[in-house]
Amino acid sequence: MCASHLKKNLDIAILEGNSKAGAKIDISGGGKCNITNAKVKANDYKGDKEFINSVLKDFNNKALLNWLKKRGLNPVMKKESQYFCPNSAKEMTNLLLKAKGDIPIIYNTKVDRVSKESKKFRVYTNRGIFSSNRLIIALGGMAYPRVGATNKGLEIAKAFGHTLNTTYPALTGFTLQKEQFFMKELSGISLKAIVKVGEREIFSDILFAHRGISGPAILDASLWWQKGEIEINFLPNFEIDSIKSSKKLLSTALPLPKRASKAFLNTLQLEDKNCNKLKKDEWQSLEKLQNYRFAPAGRFGYARAEVMAGGVDTDEIDSSTMESKIIKDLYILGEVLDVTGRVGGFNFQWAFSSAKVCANGINNDK
Ligand SMILES: Cc1cc2nc3c(=O)[nH]c(=O)nc-3n(C[C@H](O)[C@H](O)[C@H](O)COP(=O)(O)OP(=O)(O)OC[C@H]3O[C@@H](n4cnc5c(N)ncnc54)[C@H](O)[C@@H]3O)c2cc1C
Structure with missing residues (x-):
């Protein structure tokens, strides 16, 4: 995205560790590919709100959607507000590859470290040393290492004196x-619930999994969770009073999958x-299902996380x-920064908005 917005008279190369581009997009x-959302606000992100607002305003969700439409991709809205590729995420990757024009991507080139000597960056890779007057770090975060994610963006920023705010899989x-x-025994069951964590209330699906709990x-x-308790309402929009005179078995009357009700x-410790x-x-006990509090043991880890939270201090x-x-002349954008969006297309929007701001910065630099 950044390359496609840079002035055409610049001498640019993209170094990519993988043998193909856009592995995470795919x-x-x-x-x-949930590209963006119908409503994108700083509050959808963890990070400095003023910084986020400033970056999002130039190439916002509407500008991004228009840019895509002009290039023949008409994202479709699903789940009320999320925009996806009509057929396949590959449409997005291919569009970006086309939009960058003839700027070369040098594949299978793993960046190890970078130095700056007499105004030139020297980028040390498994395929030799590349040098440039300017350098953009767009190396992403540590989530999903199986598609090529590394910690090199963080490491390089740190070596240049940048502060790294605590990172964790999110x-x-x-x-x-x-x-x-x-709950593990309910593996495979999904239900709508309200999850409260700190000030946030999230109404969406929960999926019980073998490893723990997941779902949007x-x-x-x-x-948003750091440590301590979260609260789940497993019976959202339900009045317990409405079943008090029912002759049905409790496990049948509750609006939950039967296996979940029983568990x-x-x-x-309620008899069915x-x-x-x-x-x-007993009714008082049952009410606990509307404010079930517990402290998770932890998170699943980077191998199963969509993003890395934390990163370079903005x-x-x-x-x-x-x-x-x-x-x-060092530029840093995307997920390696301490800005992380919630589920819904906010992370790609962040990557693309920050890429456009970076291109503007370089284009306007004298
Ligand atoms: C399974 C999964 C699903 C997701 N779904 C969505 C979604 O639907 N919507 C959404 O908004 N977000 C989603 N995300 C998050 C989104 O993919 C990222 O936030 C986004 O790709 C970050 O963009 P980026 O350009 O900063 O980094 P990346 O897209 O990670 O790009 C970094 C690039 O740098 C390369 N690289 C890394 N280290 C090196 C190195 N040492 N040398 C050379 N190259 C290197 C990588 O190969 C990669 O091509 C998902 C993530 C995952 C893992």
Whole structure:
């Protein structure tokens, strides 16, 4: 995206560790790439809100969608606000490859370290040393190493004196403590719930998995959670009072998959009997399903995380150019920065917006 917006008279090369471009794009959004969202606000990101607002405003979601449409890609809206490729994520990768024109990508070139000597950057790779007057770090984060993600962006920024804010895998599942192991037995079941973490309330699907809990609501929660308890309402939009006089078995009356109802009743030590036979204290116990509090054991880890949260401190980056405030002619963009979006296309929007700001910065640099 950055290359396609750079002035044509510049001498540019893209170094890529993989044998192909856009590996993460190709596997994103369930193979359809969730490119952006109908509503993109700084509040959809973890990071410095002022910095994020400043970067997003030039090439925002509407500008991105127009840019794509002009090049023949008409993203389709799904799940109320998320834009996806109509057929395959490859459409996005191919569009970007075409948009960059004849700027070369030098594949299978793994960057190891970078130095700056007499105004020139020297980039040390497995295929020799490349030198340039300017350098853009767009190496992404550490999530999903199996498609080529590395920590080199962070390492290089750090070696140049940048501050790294604590990194952790995000948009991933939670592992569980012993008390919640019963959820593992619900593996494969998904249900709508409200997950509360700190100030955030997320209403979406939860998926019980063999490793713990996952699904969009949990992925989002993993971005905001530091440690301590989260709260889940497994019965959103449901009035427990509405079943109190029912003659049905409790496990049947609850709007939950039967296997889940039974497991929850079991963990609450409630007998599965006719609703109208339940006593007051049993109803009180059942209410816990609407504010079930527990502390996750941890997150699934980078191998299963969609993004890395944390990264290069944005106080050290000029939000109007993406240039480092520490090293002249060094630019840093995308996921390697301490800006992380929630689920819904916000991370690609960030990568593309910051890429465009960087291109503007270089194009306007005298
Ligand atoms: C499974 C999965 C699904 C996702 N789905 C979505 C989605 O639908 N919507 C969304 O908004 N976001 C999604 N994301 C997140 C999104 O892919 C990233 O936030 C985004 O790609 C970051 O862009 P970037 O350009 O900063 O980094 P990247 O896209 O990671 O690009 C970095 C590039 O640098 C290369 N590289 C890394 N290290 C080296 C090195 N040492 N030498 C040379 N090259 C190197 C990599 O091969 C890669 O090509 C998903 C992520 C994953 C893992």
